[in-house]
Amino acid sequence: xxxxxxxxxFLFGFLIVIAYFFVAxxxxxVEAVLTPQWLVSLExxxxxxxxxxxxxxxxxxETAAEGELLLPFTLGDRFGYFSRDGGFTLNRTVRGxxxxxxxxxxxxxxxxxxxxxxxxxxxxxAEISEPGGYPFFIDNRFFLINEGQNSLTALDNDGKRLxxxxxxxxxxxxxxxxxxxxxxxxxxxxxxxxxSGKRVFSFEIGGSRYSAxxxxxxxxxxxxxxxxxxxxxxxxxxxxxxxxxxxxxxxEFLSDGFRRPVHIAFIDEDRWVAFESEGCLxxxxxxxxxxxxxxxxxxxxxxxxxGTDGLLFVVTSQSERKKxxxxxxLPQDIIMKAPFSSENTFLGRQGQRLYIGGGSTIASFALSRx
Numbered sequence: 001x002x003x004x005x006x007x008x009x010f011l012f013g014f015l016i017v018i019a020y021f022f023v024a025x026x027x028x029x030v031e032a033v034l035t036p037q038w039l040v041s042l043e044x045x046x047x048x049x050x051x052x053x054x055x056x057x058x059x060x061x062e063t064a065a066e067g068e069l070l071l072p073f074t075l076g077d078r079f080g081y082f083s084r085d086g087g088f089t090l091n092r093t094v095r096g097x098x099x100x101x102x103x104x105x106x107x108x109x110x111x112x113x114x115x116x117x118x119x120x121x122x123x124x125x126a127e128i129s130e131p132g133g134y135p136f137f138i139d140n141r142f143f144l145i146n147e148g149q150n151s152l153t154a155l156d157n158d159g160k161r162l163x164x165x166x167x168x169x170x171x172x173x174x175x176x177x178x179x180x181x182x183x184x185x186x187x188x189x190x191x192x193x194x195x196s197g198k199r200v201f202s203f204e205i206g207g208s209r210y211s212a213x214x215x216x217x218x219x220x221x222x223x224x225x226x227x228x229x230x231x232x233x234x235x236x237x238x239x240x241x242x243x244x245x246x247x248x249x250x251x252e253f254l255s256d257g258f259r260r261p262v263h264i265a266f267i268d269e270d271r272w273v274a275f276e277s278e279g280c281l282x283x284x285x286x287x288x289x290x291x292x293x294x295x296x297x298x299x300x301x302x303x304x305x306x307g308t309d310g311l312l313f314v315v316t317s318q319s320e321r322k323k324x325x326x327x328x329x330l331p332q333d334i335i336m337k338a339p340f341s342s343e344n345t346f347l348g349r350q351g352q353r354l355y356i357g358g359g360s361t362i363a364s365f366a367l368s369r370x
Contacts, residue, residue: 032311032327032335034354034365038086042078042360047086070120072100075346075357079105081120084353086364089121101137108135117142117159126159139176152183154197163197172213173261178222184213188229192218192246201246205229205237214257215264215275224249224286226273228264231257236275236291238284250289254278263300267307268330274312276300281314283331292332297324302347304354311367313354315345325356 040047070081070089079100080090090105098107104125108115115135117126126142128135133144133153142155149170154162169187176182180200181193188211192201205211208230215228225239225246234257239246256278264275273284277293281300284291298318312328321343327336342358349355354365 032309032329033368034327034336035368037353037364037366039361039363040082040086042075042080042091042362045088045091049086069350070102071348071350071355072102072105072120073346073348073355073357073362074098074100075362076344076360078360082362084350084364097134099135099137101140103140104137104142106135106137111147115159126155126157128155128159136174138174139181141176145171150185152181152193154195165193165197165199167191173216175217177218177220180218180222182216182218182225184216184227184229186212188212190216190225190227190229192225200244203239203246205235207235208233212259214260215262217264217266217273219266219270221270224266224270226264226266226275226284228254228262228275231259233257236273236282236284238273238286250284252284252291254282263303265303265305265307267305267312268310269308272307272330274303274307276303281328285331294328294332294334296326298322301345304347304349306349308349308351309367313347313349315347315356317345323358 036050038047038049068083070083072081073079077094078091079094079098080088080092082088096107096109099105104117104119106115106117112131115128115131116124117135119125131144133146136143136145142159144153144155150167151164152171153164156162167183167185169185171183171185173184179195182190184190188205190203190213191199194200205227210231212231213227213229217226223241227237229235234254236252236254237248238250240249254277262276264273267274271286275282280293280295282291282293296316298316300314301317302315304313307330310330312330314326314328316324316326321341323340323342323345325338326334329335340358346357346362352367354367356363
């Protein structure tokens with residue numbers, strides 16, 4: 001009984017956050033409106049629907065309908081998949097280490113003897129015996145990273161090894177798109193591999209006292225690379241394809257740096273690169289060849305990697321429990337700030353839907369214009 005009361009107190013607190021969107025969080029005229037659709041406690045799995053949301057409060061399907069677009073989540077000690085209308089195909093407590101992507105997930109021990117790769121409906125897709133590493137899913141493909149984090153192995157759909165590529169230093173970040181795999185490592189080198197595991201491009205960043213790649217991304221067409229690397233000084237680079245190679249098209253020293261992975265993403269159909277900088281969010285305009293700095297309170301804990309329709313959402317953290325959802329109209333208008341309290345956060349976006357999570361609760365909002 002006490003547990004239920006605590007849960008519903010948290011739900012009420014989250015409802016106050018929703019009210020804040022409409023009552024207080026309008027520092028300038030708003031073109032985009034966030035309309036609440038539903039709110040669900042991960043502990044119960046039963047959504048509370050708001051007016052305009054699809055569904056009836058007090059009930060939810062056991063699973064989302066077949067063929068529905070699903071969104072993966074990890075929040076606190078839970079992970080799984082949910083649909084647009086709040087139905088879950090998977091909603092479970094983390095029991096070990098877990099790797100989750102849009103299409104696959106795997107839970108495994110610190111030294112796994114075997115790994116089962118499952119889909120969002122908990123169906124086994126492949127089994128890897130004696131993996132000698134940890135599963136990693138990206139661009140709808142299976143990979144293993146070895147225990148030393150300096151070797152990448154590609155797997156086929158049955159979990160069989162296709163190829164292995166060894167790096168000179170531990171991998172610090174990795175991305176994939178357009179049939180290419182981009183990896184950055186602790187020695188400040190980025191390497192680009194093709195689908196057969198052959199290296200097609202390599203570049204040593206240099207220019208800093210301490211070398212390391214803290215973030216790297218590849219554009220959807222594979223023509224551009226965005227990189228955050230080095231410390232003292234830390235640098236942002238945009239590289240563009242020229243023939244069979246890539247050249248530095250833009251370079252910027254960052255005033256202060258992070259010795260940890262940074263948030264970085266191509267957004268708004270690859271028109272911008274959004275990346276974390278000290279005390280701000282930086283936005284690089286690829287067409288105009290310039291960057292904009294938007295001051296933010298605290299550090300970035302989640303970044304909307306789509307930025308579609310000229311809108312970008314960011315979650316910042318000012319303390320262990322003090323968080324804030326920020327809505328940005330590109331290029332530099334902050335049109336909403338909504339604070340909430342939670343130790344952990346989740347941020348997801350699919351088209352005209354925004355999903356925000358805190359504690360053990362996820363809420364859905366529809367994006368519309370007025």
